[in-house]
Amino acid sequence: MSVKKRQKSLASGRPPASRPKERMTSERSRTIIRTHHTLQKEHVAALKRGDTAAALEIATAIERNGGIKTYQAASKQGQAKDRGGDSSKILINWLQQSKVIGAKDHGHYRKEKPSLQCLEVGALSPSNEISKFPGEIHMTRIDLNSQDPSIEKQDLMERRLPASDEERFDIISLSLVLNYVPDATGRGDMLRRITKFLRPIKGENEVTPTIGPFLFLVLPLPCVDNSRYLDEPLLLQIMSNLGFTKQYNKKSLKLCYYLFTWNGKVTTRKSGKKKLRDKPAMNNFSIVLQ
Structure with missing residues (x-):
């Protein structure tokens, strides 16, 4: 072999x-x-x-x-x-609730507006639910070990930073990716780096929507509900420090889903590793912002 x-x-x-x-x-x-x-x-x-x-x-x-x-x-x-998989179904549902895109059977909501640019990190398939909106969402897919020619083999942490807003994204999907990063500091670094790829919000007369940009974050439920070092209030505080505000969230038996909007304001606040609780069988998942 x-x-x-x-x-x-x-x-x-x-x-x-x-x-x-x-x-x-x-x-x-x-x-x-x-x-x-x-x-x-x-x-x-x-x-x-x-x-x-x-x-x-x-x-x-x-x-x-x-x-x-x-x-x-x-x-x-x-x-x-x-x-019951494909987390992008939940992302699409939330984007429709926000009236950013329309229902598939009711025509295009965006009409003459340009497609939203979406970066899917850790993409496994080019035919998930979000791929069914080609007129409204243009997909860029990357993965560390791509198994499909339409998914670029790339590490987000090594992707070239955008040189202009035209190279940035309106939506970034980070589904079951952050938990794969092996250490707490690396997870914080990834979240901070994500902000460099988001297109800043523009006003009513601009071509991009006033709602957004968006980060879709999916984690295994135990990362938030059964960790000694992270719970949902702390997660939301970390995200707030990076300029993210929660719009929607959902928990299933195994996963937790969040849709955040980004205000473009990243603070320099640090978030260290501090034990919040300690019970048998808890895990040590954490996120550290340096």
Whole structure:
């Protein structure tokens, strides 16, 4: 089995492996996802402390678990219709409630206005729900290990910063991406970097809508509801420090969804790691703003 050269930066713990089977049980997909996340975090921790032997051993374990390709296949299974997936359905619903776009069966709401520019980070498929609005939303899709030619292979943290508003986006989708970043500081850095890609709000006479720009954020529910270092009030405070205001939110049995608008004002406030609560079986997920 050949192992491709690893991605750098946030992808340092994600060695690829063999191509997975097309279909798997929900129990198997959950096990693959949980194991991959655990091993990936352990791999990054080993690299940080300079333990190359442990890092190599963990990388081998990641490969045995199927690597990034199997992990992505498991994630795609979660997006299948028969499993209630595809978080972009919720994003579309909220954009319609905000009257930013129209219903598919009622014509285009934006009429002569240009399409909204949306950046989907960690894209798994070019045919999700948000792809069904080509006249109103123009999609740019990136992923660390793209499996489709219409998805650019790219790390958000290495993407070139926009040189003008024309290169920025009205919507950024960050669905089950932030939790993949292996450390708290890296998560804060990603959220801060997101603001550099959003198009600043303009007035009533401008071509862009007065509502927005938007950040769609999806996290596993335990990251917010079962962490020693993060709860929803703290998450919203961190987002507020970066200029984000919550417009909508929803929780399912496994995930939490948020739609934020951005006011263009990023503060220099720091947010450290502080224990908020401590009970058995809690996790250590956190976000640190430096």
